[in-house]
Amino acid sequence: MGMTIAEKIFAAHCGKDSVRAGDLVYAKLDLVMGTDVTVPLAVDVFNKIGAKKVFDRTKIALVNDHFVPAKDIQAAGLSKTMREFASRYDIKSYFEVGRSGLCHCIVPDSGLVVPGDLIIGADSHTCTYGALGAFATGVGSTDMAASWALGENWFKVPASIKVVYTGTLQPMVCGKDLILHTIGMLGVEGALYGCLEFSGPVVDRLHLADRFTLCNMAIEAGAKAGIIEADEKATEYARRRAGRTGTAHRSDGDARYDRVMEIDVTDLEPQISHPYLPSNVRPISQTEKVRVDQVVIGSCTNGRIEDFRAAAEILRGKVIAPHLRLIVIPATQEIYLQMMDEGIMKTVIDAGGVISPPTCGPCIGGHMGILGENEVGLYTTNRNFKGRNGHLTSKVYLSSPHVAAASAITGVITDPRSFN
Amino acid sequence: MINGRVHRYGDNIDTDVIIPARYCTAFTEEELAPHCLEDLDAGFVKKVRKGDLIVAGRNFGCGSSRENAPIAIKGAGVSCVIATSFARIFYRNSINIGLPIFECEAAVADAADGDEIRVDPTAGTIENITRKKTYSVPPFPDIIQEIIRAGGMVEFAKKRIQ
Numbered sequence: 001m002g003m004t005i006a007e008k009i010f011a012a013h014c015g016k017d018s019v020r021a022g023d024l025v026y027a028k029l030d031l032v033m034g035t036d037v038t039v040p041l042a043v044d045v046f047n048k049i050g051a052k053k054v055f056d057r058t059k060i061a062l063v064n065d066h067f068v069p070a071k072d073i074q075a076a077g078l079s080k081t082m083r084e085f086a087s088r089y090d091i092k093s094y095f096e097v098g099r100s101g102l103c104h105c106i107v108p109d110s111g112l113v114v115p116g117d118l119i120i121g122a123d124s125h126t127c128t129y130g131a132l133g134a135f136a137t138g139v140g141s142t143d144m145a146a147s148w149a150l151g152e153n154w155f156k157v158p159a160s161i162k163v164v165y166t167g168t169l170q171p172m173v174c175g176k177d178l179i180l181h182t183i184g185m186l187g188v189e190g191a192l193y194g195c196l197e198f199s200g201p202v203v204d205r206l207h208l209a210d211r212f213t214l215c216n217m218a219i220e221a222g223a224k225a226g227i228i229e230a231d232e233k234a235t236e237y238a239r240r241r242a243g244r245t246g247t248a249h250r251s252d253g254d255a256r257y258d259r260v261m262e263i264d265v266t267d268l269e270p271q272i273s274h275p276y277l278p279s280n281v282r283p284i285s286q287t288e289k290v291r292v293d294q295v296v297i298g299s300c301t302n303g304r305i306e307d308f309r310a311a312a313e314i315l316r317g318k319v320i321a322p323h324l325r326l327i328v329i330p331a332t333q334e335i336y337l338q339m340m341d342e343g344i345m346k347t348v349i350d351a352g353g354v355i356s357p358p359t360c361g362p363c364i365g366g367h368m369g370i371l372g373e374n375e376v377g378l379y380t381t382n383r384n385f386k387g388r389n390g391h392l393t394s395k396v397y398l399s400s401p402h403v404a405a406a407s408a409i410t411g412v413i414t415d416p417r418s419f420n
Numbered sequence: 421m422i423n424g425r426v427h428r429y430g431d432n433i434d435t436d437v438i439i440p441a442r443y444c445t446a447f448t449e450e451e452l453a454p455h456c457l458e459d460l461d462a463g464f465v466k467k468v469r470k471g472d473l474i475v476a477g478r479n480f481g482c483g484s485s486r487e488n489a490p491i492a493i494k495g496a497g498v499s500c501v502i503a504t505s506f507a508r509i510f511y512r513n514s515i516n517i518g519l520p521i522f523e524c525e526a527a528v529a530d531a532a533d534g535d536e537i538r539v540d541p542t543a544g545t546i547e548n549i550t551r552k553k554t555y556s557v558p559p560f561p562d563i564i565q566e567i568i569r570a571g572g573m574v575e576f577a578k579k580r581i582q
Contacts, residue, residue: 024563041447041487049577067445074445124485124509140487140513141447146577154563188432189479193508222479224508277432364441364484385483387459388436 002252004160005227006195009135009249013118021159021256030134031059031112032147033121035103037066038140040081042122045145054089055151061093061112061121062086063103066360071367101332101358104128104216104300109332114238114246115230120147125300125382127218131211132238133230133248135195138219158195158224159258161186162251165202167266172416174310175210176302176380176400178202179217180271182263184281192222194258197251202265203228208237209306216301217382220278270415273398276386284403289412292397293375295320297404298329298356299363302380305338311405312344314419315351321411326353327362327369353408365389371396378413380404422499422520422539424471426531431477433460435510438481438489449495452488456496470497473539475531477503481510490514500539502546504528515564516573522546527555541568 003011003018011019013027034042039062054060062082067075079097086094095106104125107113115133119126122144129136139153147153163182182196196218203211211228218226228234230248238245269283297303297311308330320326328348330336336358339345348355361368363381371377371390377397379389384396399407402416409419437460439452446452457464474493480503481489490513493501500520514521520541527546531537535550546555560568570576 024561037441037444038485038487044447045574048574049581051577051581072445078445122485124483126485138485138509140485140509140516142487142516142573143512146516146573146580149577149581156561188482189505189507192479192505222482222507365436366441383434383436383483385434385436387440388434392459 001256002254004195004251004255004257005133005197005229005249006135006158006160006225009116009118010155010157012116012247019157021157023157024154025157026152026154027118028152029059029120029147030117031061031119032144033061033063033103033107033119033123033126034144035063035066035123036068036078036082038122038144039085040078041141042145042148043081043085045142046148049145049149051149054148057090058092060091060148061107062091063095063106064097064100065102065358066364067366068097068100068359069357099333102300102303102360105303105331108132109241109334111242114242114244115234116247116249120144120153124219125216127223127225128212128216128300130215130218130225130227131208132234133228135225135227137225156193158193160195160197161191162197162199162257162260164200164260164262165265166200166262167202167264169202169265169268172402173268173270174400174402175206175213177268177271178265179214180273180281180398181268183217183221183279184271185261186221186279188220188277188279189222191218194223196221196223196226198226198228204231207306208233209304212304213301217278220382270400270403272403272413273384275384275395275397278383278398284415287413289414290376290397291412292324292378292407294325294327294369294371294377295404295408296327296329296362296369296377296379296381297401298331299360299381300331301382302401303329303331303335305335307380307401308339308344309342311401312347314402314405314416315409316347318351318409320352320408324408324411326351326408327356328353329356329359331358333358362389378404378407422473422541424473424499424537425469426473426475426533426535426537427464427468428531428533429460429474429476432479432482433476434483435481435486435489436483439486439492444486444488447488447491449491452492453495456492465496468496468498471499472497473537474498474501475528476501477528478505480506482507485509487513487517490517490519494519502527515567518572522557524555524557
């Protein structure tokens, strides 16, 4: 019996020829990632464990992204704790404000992920790195601390659900629509404890930014990871960013899946996730023209240059609705510079939008754009739970950058295809 | 032995309502507990008594990886969470910090707010005293049992380092 990509990666990291879904294994880790909100508690736990050293100073990434630039005194303290830990243990990949970005963009962009890696991160969207053919999953602070000390952790090898996308995507329909549609089909717990393996000709044609978006939201269906077989695009990215190409695992023809879903995307419209669950998804044609107070384009889900190019194309030469605020957040400083070079910053500012430094801020209701009472947001982020983004009565709809940009202009949720 | 009154909630109770991010600049029980579940049930902290249980539906603890969520629940005095299923990061975090959790669909289906429940983790039984019903829960896998026996991940990791 063959193995899935997930099974192959676990086998390779626990020194076995083969493992099966359901096996409990101790596996060696290639990278342990944490952020300013999860690292301080982990530092506390690391000290309680009595660890005197980290397993490998080059396999730990510490990223300032959630509450930065420090939103208040407490947040400043969190970053300070992380900074001191990084300095004390000489952590190679410590990302300081100004040289940082959203963890799930800066970590792969810095060459810290290659195909075949096994990665944990104390952030639930760590599953993003599956776009490069790595197995990456979110954990909490205590698991991270123990992993800093031990360089390994225990895992239940997950069963996989294979999602095969066929057909051809329409213009203005992108990776975000694919994953929202899929989460809508699966439900928020449809892939609980499992691995979503995305494949098919549509995925083969997607650029990496869209693949990162796909894998990023696997957790919103309850999945432990999302994963895509590493092809030439992923390998080339790894070569360029990391200087090495890792191991591109492929699922065997006779690998066992919990379920295989085939989705023809030819008629897929832009998708909207309605409050208060990411799985509450409807196509845009079945979404009423809800008046929007604030649009956010950014986040680890849709904060890459391709996302801003798509938004800018729609915004260029236009102005946003007078009653509306548009907040644009490049995921990294590199993307920020690229946006300047390509004139995207000017397009956004001319349209009436504001540009924030890289931060998770509004996505987690931290800072940089909190919603007030009864306000409505249209975000390219990943979650719309009640109260997450501001006041308990506020509401957030999730969409692609295309829909977000078109809606910013009209002031109501709008089909970007009507701008063609 | 765990013994307490039930606070009954529904499906998909996410970490944002268990402890909103606005409080996640803190991570101690003392700081988090006063805000436990405040966006779901503003009266929870006032009515919960030490030893009480949370009983909820599917996918409890979905969303963020924040360990602040089980810490807030434990800090509020909750002795145990019983749910139909748990989101996996929340599941790991709870085991790691020593918050007892059990998956038991039947017990969840029968339980109502205010019921008295007794849990015997060693025997693997949940008894709804109010409804005079007993349920069995399958034992945890070996690795998890070892972590629980050690009293959580800190002690477990301590041993593995040596």
